[in-house]
Amino acid sequence: MAKTEPRLQRKLLAWLLGPLLILLLLDAMAAYWSSQRLANLAYDRALHEIAREIVLHVRNEGGRLRLELSETAGSILLTDAQDRLYYRADAGDGTVLGGDTALPLGRRVAPGGEPLFSQETVHGQAVRMIVTRMRVGESPGAPMVQVQVAETLNKRNRLALEMVANVVLPQLLLIVMATALVWFGVSRGLEPLKRLRRAVSNRSHLDLSRIDTHDVPGEVRPLVDEVNDLMARLGKTFDFQNRFVADAAHQLKTPVSGLKAQIELALRENDPERVRHSLAQLYISADRLSRLVRQLLSLARNEPGALETVQLQPLDLNAFALEVSMEWVPSAIKRNIDLGFEGVDEPLMIDADRDRLRELVNNLIDNAIRYSQQGGRVTVRAGHAGDGQCKLAISDDGPSIPVAERARIFERFHRLLGTQEDGSGLGLAIVSEIATLHGARITLEEDVDGVGNTFSVLFQPSAGTPRDNPELTEAL
CATH class of the missing domain: 3.30.565.10 (Histidine kinase-like ATPase, C-terminal domain)
Structure with missing residues (x-):
C-alpha cells in the first residue's frame, strides 16, 4: 500500500485545529462535572425536604416510635414523573420503622449533624441517597430517627446534559466557524505555492529561465533562489554540452570526409605502390583525427563550470x-x-x-x-x-x-x-x-x-x- 505523502495544508490545519478540538473536549468534561455538581445541589435540597416530611409522620407514643404514613400521603410525597424514590426510617435502637429495607443502611449521623449524600445502587439502579438524623418533635429530649431517602438519577442527568449542551454547543459552533475560516485562510495563504507549482509544471524541459519570485512568500524565497541558481548552473552545463557537440560535429566533418576520400581512392587503385601511398595518407589523416578528438575531449573536460571539483x-x-x-x-x-x-x-x-x-x-x-x-x-x-x-x-x-x-x-x-x-x-x-x-x-x-x-x-x-x-x- 502506497504511503500517503505529507501535505503542508493538512499539517497546518492539524496544528491549528487540533489544539482547539482538544480544548473543546477538556472544556466539555469540565462542564459536565460542574453540571453534575450543580444538578446534585439543586435536587439534594428536595431529598432533604422529603426526609423532613417523613420525620413529621413519625409518632412518639410513650417512647415507642411509629411511622404513620398513609398511602395517599406516601403517594404524594414519593411519586415523581421522572424518577423513582425510596425511603427507610430507623429508630435510634436500629428498629426499622418503615420504608424499603433494600436500602443499604447508611452511616449514622450525629444528632444535629450535616446530612450525608452518596451514590448508591438500589434494586440494580444507581441512586442518589441522603442519610440524616432528626428528632421526633421539638422537645430537646425527643427520640432521634435516622431517615434515608434515595432517588434515581434521570432528571439529574438530564439537567446536567442540558447545562453542558448550553455551554458546549456555542463553543462547538464557534470552532466550526473557526475551522472554516482557518481552512479558507490556509488555502489562500498557500495559493502562491500552488501558482509556483503550476508555473514549474507547465514549463518545457528546455526552459531553464529563472522562476519569477514575485509574490513568493519569504519562507519559500530561499528555496526558489536555490532552484534558480541550480537552473542557471544546468543552463551553463547544457551550453557547454551543446557547444562541444557543435564544435565536434564541425571539426570532425572535414577529417572524416578526407578519410573516406582516401579509402575510396585506395579501393580504386591496383598499383601496390599507390595503395601503399594511400594507406600512408590514411595513417596521417587518422593520426590528425585522433589528435583532434583528444583535444576536443580535453577542451570539454577543462571548461570552467563543466567540472564539479578541481583537485589542487x-x-x-x-x-x-x-x-x-x-x-x-x-x-x-x-x-x-x-x-x-x-x-x-x-x-x-x-x-x-x-x-x-x-x-x-x-x-x-x-x-x-x-x-x-x-x-x-x-x-x-x-x-x-x-x-x-x-x-x-x-x-x-x-x-x-x-x-x-x-x-x-x-x-x-x-x-x-x-x-x-x-x-x-x-x-x-x-x-x-x-x-x-x-x-x-x-x-x-x-x-x-x-x-x-x-x-x-x-x-x-x-x-x-x-x-x-x-x-x-x-x-x-
Missing part, C-alpha cells in the same frame, strides 16, 4: 616543468629543435591539478616545437615574477604573432593565416581554460631577442605547506 595540491613548478620538458626531447630532436630548460635552485610551490597542468605545459611546448623553424630554439623557463608570483614561460623561434591577433589567439579554432602547420586551433584554447581553472593568468609577448613568441603563465604561490619534491638535475 601543492606542486613544485620548477621540477614539474623540467620533468615534462624532458618528455619532449625526442620530438624536438626529430625536428632539429634546440629544446632547453632554465630553472631556479629552489622549489616553486603552487597549488595545481597535476594532470591538467601537464596538459597545459604539453600544449605550449607542442605549439612551440610545431611552429618553430627547422634548427630553431625553444626554451622553457620557470622562476619568480616581479610581484611574487610563480612564472612558467615558453619561448619559440616561430613567426611572431601580430599584436592585433594576440587578443584572439586563445579563442577556439582560431588559427593564424599563412601558417602551413596542421592544427585545429584548440591547443591554446585548452591552455587558457586550464589556466582559468588554476586561477592563473596567461600572457603573450615577443621573445626577448625579438624573434618568435613567449607565452607566460603566472601562478599564485601555494597557500599550503611546501612538500618535498624530487629534483631533476639532468640538463637538457
